[in-house]
Amino acid sequence: MFLFWWTVMGLFVGSFLNVAIHRLPLEGESVAKPVFSRCPKCLHRLRWYDNIPVVSWLWLGAKCRDCKSPIAIRYPLVELLTAGLWFLAAWKGGSERPWLVLVWVIVLSGLVVATFVDFDHFEIPDEVSIGGMVLAPLVSLLVPSLHEHSHLAQALAGGGGVTRIAALETCLLGMALGGGILWGIGWLGSKLYGVDAMGFGDVKLMAAGGGLIGPWGVVAALMIAAVAGSVAGLAGMLRFLCESRRRAHARGRRDRWGRSIRIARLAGRYIPFGPYLALGIAIQLLYREHGAFLGFFPW
Ligand SMILES: [Zn+2]
Numbered sequence: 001m002f003l004f005w006w007t008v009m010g011l012f013v014g015s016f017l018n019v020a021i022h023r024l025p026l027e028g029e030s031v032a033k034p035v036f037s038r039c040p041k042c043l044h045r046l047r048w049y050d051n052i053p054v055v056s057w058l059w060l061g062a063k064c065r066d067c068k069s070p071i072a073i074r075y076p077l078v079e080l081l082t083a084g085l086w087f088l089a090a091w092k093g094g095s096e097r098p099w100l101v102l103v104w105v106i107v108l109s110g111l112v113v114a115t116f117v118d119f120d121h122f123e124i125p126d127e128v129s130i131g132g133m134v135l136a137p138l139v140s141l142l143v144p145s146l147h148e149h150s151h152l153a154q155a156l157a158g159g160g161g162v163t164r165i166a167a168l169e170t171c172l173l174g175m176a177l178g179g180g181i182l183w184g185i186g187w188l189g190s191k192l193y194g195v196d197a198m199g200f201g202d203v204k205l206m207a208a209g210g211g212l213i214g215p216w217g218v219v220a221a222l223m224i225a226a227v228a229g230s231v232a233g234l235a236g237m238l239r240f241l242c243e244s245r246r247r248a249h250a251r252g253r254r255d256r257w258g259r260s261i262r263i264a265r266l267a268g269r270y271i272p273f274g275p276y277l278a279l280g281i282a283i284q285l286l287y288r289e290h291g292a293f294l295g296f297f298p299w
Helices: 002-023 055-059 074-093 098-121 126-142 151-156 164-193 200-250 257-267 274-290
Strands: none
Touching: 002 074, 002 098, 055 074, 074 098, 074 274, 098 126, 098 200, 098 274, 126 164, 126 200, 151 164, 151 200, 164 200, 200 257, 200 274
């Protein structure tokens, strides 16, 4: 029952996160205004029975009831992803630690919003990043078991259970390291290449994440993010490469491979880093006892 209710709540929160992802980057709209969910195309208010996570999307055949414009499959996918993450958190935390589970699901939901807004707009909403920087020290004090697997927190507590003060110290060190490393990379990138390699949104997100996973969690999360980001970047360039070859072929032009690769490298150069940071933070949040890469580098 415990798992079931957390998962169902995750489904409905996922529906709300879709609204947040859509509205947070827009001027003049907030998650609370307008109160009711609307079709983004025809602005018709959604009836309650057209707003049930996943079910309504299937029932309506992926179309708005009023204007018949297609509803992207991403809406039900975000709902399922959120429900899955809430299930994982409840399963991992267990019914005897509801407060830890609550902190985890709040953080994971914030990471879902950061991920999709960054994919869409190449920015991370301050509501998530600065909100997380405020939340991290608070929840470290209130729920010190958040840092129970941190070797640093254990050492700061002098053996035994992690104390509130040790948890807060671990949090602040994690924020400093997480924000510091990304700020440093950005500074170095702008000195070496004269471009902004790292957005300030990433710096703030990693500062918030560092406060929740501690300094060693930051190192592990950055390794995960670097690997995942590189794989995604290469996949993106490969897609651009195939696309540009296909277009040239369709026009009856025979491009040299060198030219195609140059175009793909330029087109695929900008990928958002936030989603991969969020992935690393999420893994470290739930599986910190296994260290980086789920135990490949155990510390
Ligand atoms: Zn509509």
